[in-house]
Amino acid sequence: MTSEGALLNRIRKAVLSDGGRKAGCVRLGIGDDAAILKPRRGRELILSSDFLIEGVHFLSADPPNAIGYKALARAVSDLAAMGAEPIGFLLNLAMPSARTGAWLDKFLKGMDQAARKFRIPLIGGDLSENEKVAVCVVVLGDVLSGRAIQRSGARPGDLIYVSGKLGAARLGLEISLKRFDKRRDARSLLAPHLYPSPRLKLGSWLARHRVATAMMDISDGLSIDLARLCESSHVGAVVYADCIPEARIPEPWRRRLRLSPAAEMDFALNGGDDYELVFTVPERRVKELKRAPSGVRLTCIGEVTRKRELLLVNSAGQESLLQIHGWDHFRRR
Amino acid sequence: MTSEGALLNRIRKAVLSDGGRKAGCVRLGIGDDAAILKPRRGRELILSSDFLIEGVHFLSADPPNAIGYKALARAVSDLAAMGAEPIGFLLNLAMPSARTGAWLDKFLKGMDQAARKFRIPLIGGDLSENEKVAVCVVVLGDVLSGRAIQRSGARPGDLIYVSGKLGAARLGLEISLKRFDKRRDARSLLAPHLYPSPRLKLGSWLARHRVATAMMDISDGLSIDLARLCESSHVGAVVYADCIPEARIPEPWRRRLRLSPAAEMDFALNGGDDYELVFTVPERRVKELKRAPSGVRLTCIGEVTRKRELLLVNSAGQESLLQIHGWDHFRRR
Numbered sequence A, B: 001m002t003s004e005g006a007l008l009n010r011i012r013k014a015v016l017s018d019g020g021r022k023a024g025c026v027r028l029g030i031g032d033d034a035a036i037l038k039p040r041r042g043r044e045l046i047l048s049s050d051f052l053i054e055g056v057h058f059l060s061a062d063p064p065n066a067i068g069y070k071a072l073a074r075a076v077s078d079l080a081a082m083g084a085e086p087i088g089f090l091l092n093l094a095m096p097s098a099r100t101g102a103w104l105d106k107f108l109k110g111m112d113q114a115a116r117k118f119r120i121p122l123i124g125g126d127l128s129e130n131e132k133v134a135v136c137v138v139v140l141g142d143v144l145s146g147r148a149i150q151r152s153g154a155r156p157g158d159l160i161y162v163s164g165k166l167g168a169a170r171l172g173l174e175i176s177l178k179r180f181d182k183r184r185d186a187r188s189l190l191a192p193h194l195y196p197s198p199r200l201k202l203g204s205w206l207a208r209h210r211v212a213t214a215m216m217d218i219s220d221g222l223s224i225d226l227a228r229l230c231e232s233s234h235v236g237a238v239v240y241a242d243c244i245p246e247a248r249i250p251e252p253w254r255r256r257l258r259l260s261p262a263a264e265m266d267f268a269l270n271g272g273d274d275y276e277l278v279f280t281v282p283e284r285r286v287k288e289l290k291r292a293p294s295g296v297r298l299t300c301i302g303e304v305t306r307k308r309e310l311l312l313v314n315s316a317g318q319e320s321l322l323q324i325h326g327w328d329h330f331r332r333r
Helices: A004-014 A064-082 A102-117 A168-177 A184-194 A200-208 A222-233 A251-256 A263-270 A283-291 B004-014 B064-082 B102-117 B168-177 B184-194 B200-208 B222-233 B251-256 B263-270 B283-291
Strands: A026-028 A035-037 A043-053 A085-095 A122-129 A134-144 A159-163 A214-218 A236-240 A276-281 A298-305 A310-313 A319-321 B026-028 B035-037 B043-053 B085-095 B122-129 B134-144 B159-163 B214-218 B236-240 B276-281 B298-305 B310-313 B319-321
Touching: A004 A102, A004 A122, A035 A085, A035 A122, A043 A064, A043 B043, A043 B085, A043 B134, A064 A085, A064 A102, A064 A134, A064 A184, A064 A200, A064 A214, A085 A102, A085 A200, A085 B043, A085 B134, A134 A200, A134 B043, A134 B085, A134 B134, A159 A283, A168 A184, A168 A263, A200 A276, A214 A222, A222 A236, A222 A263, A222 A276, A222 A310, A276 A283, B004 B102, B004 B122, B035 B085, B035 B122, B043 B064, B064 B085, B064 B102, B064 B134, B064 B184, B064 B200, B064 B214, B085 B102, B085 B200, B134 B200, B159 B283, B168 B184, B168 B263, B200 B276, B214 B222, B222 B236, B222 B263, B222 B276, B222 B310, B276 B283
Parallel strands: A043 B122, A085 A122, A122 B043, A236 A310, B085 B122, B236 B310
Antiparallel strands: A026 A035, A035 B043, A043 A134, A043 B035, A085 A134, A159 A276, A159 A298, A214 A276, A236 A298, A310 A319, B026 B035, B043 B134, B085 B134, B159 B276, B159 B298, B214 B276, B236 B298, B310 B319
């Protein structure tokens, strides 16, 4: 059996943990009672944290590399959602002794991949034994003072945009749950579920240029997350079904997974874990979106309304109340 | 069953969550994707996090009030250990639906008590379902730039001090484990275990006046924590057994718990959860300790040495290597 100190050293070596020091922001990283950070002038700090628990947020059989990657990626997505740039993260890791060998090495490798990709060094955390794996990742970032994009700034008449395609993570989850994840042709479809890409560049661009009035990341599903944004902003929304950028389900997979023709729309509206951004833009600022960072598709899906309800308009032009079916931990479907 | 949004509202109402805003540091608290903080000029930030897991850090039967209190208190102790002042905290709470009723109310009441006592508002976090309670508390504080007290600054010749009495929390734990915790005469002995008092005032005073060269909090036991401090500072230490401020074990309790006459010294050296401070002071600065905040006993227990080993000197003047038996999650006793 290994000791806590030895484990800590392994973690420190395996995961990017000095990147921020060079940036002048992290004065003291992992290893003391706490991390010390020197704030950059003219900037505000953004702090958030997220659980990733075995049997709740991931399956015991999921690849450990992906679990490590995703634990960090989904926390980083909260920084993207505020328009912030990453500074550092804390890793709180509870796990059984039996997993401190090869499993942990793979987990840390995945986390290191994410840390390098998002340029966010490990600066501290806590270790504990536990009968199953529970990860709590804390992310710290910063943003120009006053430029963080909150959920509460949407105004009637603003247009509603989403980044990327929606529902792809849910398709990957279905493939995992139905045990098709070892198939070679499943690999690319599993990626959005296992290795999500939070939209850091887009988020910080929108904040820097003050283009968006409100923003959040889509972690529980477009329907519930848009409802949260509207509630914070005391507004409503109308969403056009035809405009929603659904991720396509290849026909052989639709048959294999026994999915209905409506699955694409269901996954796009109610699937979680996409980590795309939903944001609102005043009409006169829309043309500026042309200069947004390349490589990510932006789609206008509707409009903010004064009336506090969420409407979905179908291709025949018929309106109905948008059904909210996203992920809620304490109200299980 | 309750929904996540409703739970969040209950938490927000039950726990101090606006105190920091008034202080001008917290720009946006709980409820968005992340908290926004405006750093104070000339100060550095201190960030730390701690798990508190059912069956690992506390017993299922422990009073929920105490669990809520302690989850925050032990994280705040990491701020004290750096000499920092509290700004705000994140609560990550995973729990079974069955505990979202009266149990949660009591848990939040205890957490609110701690939040008010240490003047640290709730500014965010994450909720999740889980088959048992797992809490991860993240604390953010600040300290005058360059004044944070690290573990690594101890120099040969410095005197070693501890605050308060040591081993009291361990006595409380033994009383709990042996199910004597419902006895009326156990109450005051349980308090150090259930309601620890991190030394925020003392820590920040030591930092402000640059009196201590190195410091940490005693969370896993004096022997292991002093070893960690010495390792970080590349020094050794000699500790005088007679000087260690042991918490006294009342005789009836010694018999009831079947404890040996050496239990006091064992608990003081190796019991965890005391959350007192251990710190080092250059000899010429010792007289300044007279002006330290009142209400906490400070005891010199030994001296920092060049030779990198930890020695214990008994009352007969005999030296032996200090046995290290503190709490280590991955090397169970």
